Amino acid sequence: xxxxxxxxxxxxxxxxxxxxxxxxxxxxxxxxxxxxxxxxxxxxxxxxxxxxxxxxxxxxxxxxxxxxxxxxxxxxxxxxxxxxxxxxxxxxxxxxxxxxxxxxxxxxxxxxxxxxxxxxxxxxxxxxxxxxxxxxxxxxxxxxxxxxxxxxxxxxxxxxxxxxxxxxxxxxxxxxxxxxxxxxxxxxxxxxxxxxxxxxxxxxxxxxxxxxxxxxxxxxxxxxxxxxxxxxxxxxxxxxxxxxxxxxxxxxxxxx
Amino acid sequence: xxxxxxxxxxxxxxxxxxxxxxxxxxxxxxxxxxxxxxxxxxxxxxxxxxxxxxxxxxxxxxxxxxxxxxxxxxxxxxxxxxxxxxxxxxxxxxxxxxxxxxxxxxxxxxxxxxxxxxxxxxxxxxxxxxxxxxxxxxxxxxxxxxxxxxxxxxxxxxxxxxxxxxxxxxxxxxxxxxxxxxxxxxxxxxxxxxxxxxxxxxxxxxxxxxxxxxxxxxxxxxxxxxxxxxxxxxxxxxxxxxxxxxxxxxxxxxxxxxxxxxxxxxxxxxxxxxxxxxxxxxxxxxxxxxxxxxxxxxxxxxxxxxxxxxxxxxxxxxxxxxxxxxxxxxxxxxxxxxxxxxxxxxxxxxxxxxxxxxxxxxxxxxxxxxxxxxxxxxxxxxxxxxxxxxxxxxxxxxxxxxxxxxxxxxxxxxxxxxxxxxxxxxxxxxxxxxxxxxxxxxxxxxxxxxxxxxxxxxxxxxxxxxxxxxxxxxxxxxxxxxxxxxxxxxxxxxxxxxxxxxxxxxxxxxxxxxxxxxxxxxxxxxxxxxxxxxxxxxxxxxxxxxxxxxxxx
Numbered sequence: 001x002x003x004x005x006x007x008x009x010x011x012x013x014x015x016x017x018x019x020x021x022x023x024x025x026x027x028x029x030x031x032x033x034x035x036x037x038x039x040x041x042x043x044x045x046x047x048x049x050x051x052x053x054x055x056x057x058x059x060x061x062x063x064x065x066x067x068x069x070x071x072x073x074x075x076x077x078x079x080x081x082x083x084x085x086x087x088x089x090x091x092x093x094x095x096x097x098x099x100x101x102x103x104x105x106x107x108x109x110x111x112x113x114x115x116x117x118x119x120x121x122x123x124x125x126x127x128x129x130x131x132x133x134x135x136x137x138x139x140x141x142x143x144x145x146x147x148x149x150x151x152x153x154x155x156x157x158x159x160x161x162x163x164x165x166x167x168x169x170x171x172x173x174x175x176x177x178x179x180x181x182x183x184x185x186x187x188x189x190x191x192x193x194x195x196x197x198x199x200x201x202x203x204x205x206x207x208x209x210x211x212x213x214x215x216x217x218x219x220x221x222x223x224x225x226x227x228x229x230x231x232x233x234x235x236x237x238x239x240x241x242x243x244x245x246x247x248x249x250x251x252x253x254x255x256x
Numbered sequence: 257x258x259x260x261x262x263x264x265x266x267x268x269x270x271x272x273x274x275x276x277x278x279x280x281x282x283x284x285x286x287x288x289x290x291x292x293x294x295x296x297x298x299x300x301x302x303x304x305x306x307x308x309x310x311x312x313x314x315x316x317x318x319x320x321x322x323x324x325x326x327x328x329x330x331x332x333x334x335x336x337x338x339x340x341x342x343x344x345x346x347x348x349x350x351x352x353x354x355x356x357x358x359x360x361x362x363x364x365x366x367x368x369x370x371x372x373x374x375x376x377x378x379x380x381x382x383x384x385x386x387x388x389x390x391x392x393x394x395x396x397x398x399x400x401x402x403x404x405x406x407x408x409x410x411x412x413x414x415x416x417x418x419x420x421x422x423x424x425x426x427x428x429x430x431x432x433x434x435x436x437x438x439x440x441x442x443x444x445x446x447x448x449x450x451x452x453x454x455x456x457x458x459x460x461x462x463x464x465x466x467x468x469x470x471x472x473x474x475x476x477x478x479x480x481x482x483x484x485x486x487x488x489x490x491x492x493x494x495x496x497x498x499x500x501x502x503x504x505x506x507x508x509x510x511x512x513x514x515x516x517x518x519x520x521x522x523x524x525x526x527x528x529x530x531x532x533x534x535x536x537x538x539x540x541x542x543x544x545x546x547x548x549x550x551x552x553x554x555x556x557x558x559x560x561x562x563x564x565x566x567x568x569x570x571x572x573x574x575x576x577x578x579x580x581x582x583x584x585x586x587x588x589x590x591x592x593x594x595x596x597x598x599x600x601x602x603x604x605x606x607x608x609x610x611x612x613x614x615x616x617x618x619x620x621x622x623x624x625x626x627x628x629x630x631x632x633x634x635x636x637x638x639x640x641x642x643x644x645x646x647x648x649x650x651x652x653x654x655x656x657x658x659x660x661x662x663x664x665x666x667x668x669x670x671x672x673x674x675x676x677x678x679x680x681x682x683x684x685x686x687x688x689x690x691x692x693x694x695x696x697x698x699x700x701x702x703x704x705x706x707x708x709x710x711x712x713x714x715x716x717x718x719x720x721x722x723x724x725x726x727x728x729x730x731x732x733x734x735x736x737x738x739x740x741x742x743x744x745x746x747x748x749x750x751x752x753x754x755x756x757x758x759x760x761x762x763x764x765x766x767x768x769x770x771x772x773x774x775x776x777x778x779x780x781x782x783x784x785x786x787x788x789x790x791x792x793x794x795x796x797x798x799x800x801x802x803x804x805x806x807x808x809x
Binding site for chain 2: 022023025026027029030080082164186187188189
């Protein structure tokens with residue numbers, strides 16, 4: 001009897017320290033995995049395990065980012081978490097980085113990647129700082145916001161994962177006019193799109209013959225990009241971290 | 257003779273504005289809206305038809321009352337003889353001229369600084385009895401206000417807010433008592449229903465929604481789990497004066513998503529209870545979802561209907577439950593009559609003859625997550641349904657939304673959410689909503705109108721052949737009760753979180769819809785001259801006359 005007890009004791013201690021991680025994992029799955037992936041290696045949100053964290057990587061930085069969100073990014077504030085829950089989340093994240101998470105290494109040349117970006121007309125839909133189009137996702141800090149593997153997929157197979165705010169919609173009105181754009185708003189009676197021409201288009205649903213959601217991304221798939229060009233482009237995109245030089249605020253200040 | 261006249265005068269001066277008898281017969285005065293539900297039965301149908309299917313297209317905004325408060329505006333105003341009474345978040349109550357929207361008085365309950373509030377400061381409205389209004393406060397007090405001045409008369413604690421009891425509902429006035437329930441089901445409370453003496457504010461009776469040691473039903477909770485078992489009572493009940501029974505919905509057991517710490521059926525969570533109005537004694541109960549692990553409270557409206565069921569006149573209580581099924585019960589004894597799915601559901605294979613569900617396998621929340629319909633917010637929720645006697649149909653908003661349910665065995669800590677999962681569910685597909693017309697006798701859908709998002713707005717029916725409702729995009733809408741055709745709409749600019757009302761003052765019908773921080777009231781355009789004077793159509797078609805010359809002559 002006593003032997004059993006002694007044997008159980010260390011197990012109980014182990015279970016307790018593991019409990020923080022397990023609770024953190026459960027909290028992560030329920031709240032964070034949707035963007036950061038089930039194992040925190042990124043997805044719509046940044047990789048939290050094997051990539052540099054741009055908003056501080058001490059425990060208190062992490063907790064601050066979770067509790068207060070990160071202004072100017074899609075990261076919302078999870079103000080409902082208590083201190084122990086934040087502890088559990090950080091514990092869980094630390095338990096992952098200790099593991100053999102593959103570090104992403106970039107072989108490309110960022111400078112050459114910038115030429116690839118320009119040559120392929122990426123700015124026709126995307127924007128870096130104030131230059132380019134507002135039709136597609138803003139890439140000003142894309143290197144900080146997305147893991148490289150996600151970016152690679154987004155270029156080669158853009159339809160693999162489309163965030164809801166970039167859903168493409170095509171409508172045909174009663175006169176037969178066809179319009180495709182990014183959905184800005186849809187409700188029970190109306191639809192507002194942003195078109196390639198960077199203009200808003202407004203529709204009343206009862207004036208539409210058809211309304212179809214694009215299964216595919218509105219972005220063409222760059223499958224035929226030379227491997228070296230792709231690597232270079234990724235290296236370039238990875239440098240985009242929303243530095244002071246290309247923020248709107250700075251621009252407004254210099255104009256004054 | 258003189259003496260008699262004097263007595264009459266004294267009586268008139270002393271007679272209270274809304275005695276109990278007026279509430280019992282509320283349906284006979286459709287110009288007013290005397291209870292949260294409009295009457296005791298909660299059918300939310302008014303026999304007003306000035307605004308109807310043929311002229312609704314002309315209905316327009318008449319006045320706006322700004323509360324100055326943000327947050328979900330969930331109130332349902334009362335209207336008594338031309339005066340409207342409503343609440344707003346942060347403990348506010350207002351009296352407003354129902355014709356013009358001008359404020360008559362305002363009151364603010366002083367929520368003690370630093371008070372822990374389980375459920376924010378939203379509020380769903382008032383009860384009126386005599387010359388007094390009754391309001392529940394965010395920290396679970398019941399207060400009485402003078403309906404003529406807004407002055408505070410008494411303030412009684414329902415249950416301690418230090419234990420995270422909260423109050424959000426409109427009270428129910430029955431005879432000389434004010435009946436209330438509590439919120440806090442996610443914070444480890446032990447649910448209860450209380451009745452207070454309307455005159456003095458003293459507690460008249462209490463019904464514990466979780467039976468204590470020695471009481472029947474206590475054995476349905478393992479260990480000490482009953483002490484923090486939730487079972488909140490956060491929505492107003494209904495009342496049958498003939499049977500003298502109060503019908504009240506009871507919410508989810510706690511912790512919400514993790515059931516292992518509370519083995520058993522967990523009575524009276526997720527149940528409807530029928531209580532004697534004088535004593536609070538339980539007459540019968542029906543549990544919709546035994547041992548719930550999906551937060552499927554049964555606080556949805558228990559609507560009282562008299563229907564022909566299988567050839568026999570039955571007094572029934574109807575509820576579209578959060579678990580995705582529409583139920584009919586005999587309200588005299590709680591007998592199960594019918595359960596029909598009204599939304600996608602993936603948890604029940606069917607029911608036994610007593611109405612106990614037969615759960616499908618693998619529906620329990622897990623650490624990895626389990627996808628299930630309906631979602632955590634339910635296929636129905638507290639949004640009011642309505643019933644139109646002309647069609648005989650039941651109209652209600654449906655939430656088509658499934659969730660992934662995560663669980664984690666919790667430890668109860670006072671002041672921490674007691675969910676049984678640190679995270680709420682994550683949706684893995686686009687939600688949508690329906691306004692549904694359903695035959696309550698068969699459970700069959702008569703028509704659906706599709707909303708882009710799952711709604712939080714309730715419904716109202718009128719003998720103008722109209723169903724009114726609001727959606728999550730902020731549209732306030734009117735529909736043909738028979739066909740479901742959308743006849744009128746207005747974008748109010750904020751998601752609609754409650755149900756509209758209608759009333760009449762000085763011969764004009766009004767429709768009121770709270771949205772955002774404002775109360776919007778609509779009516780048909782007022783005629784400046786009597787219709788009979790101008791031969792309407794001809795005058796409109798007549799060519800414009802040459803003015804002036806003749807007049808000068």
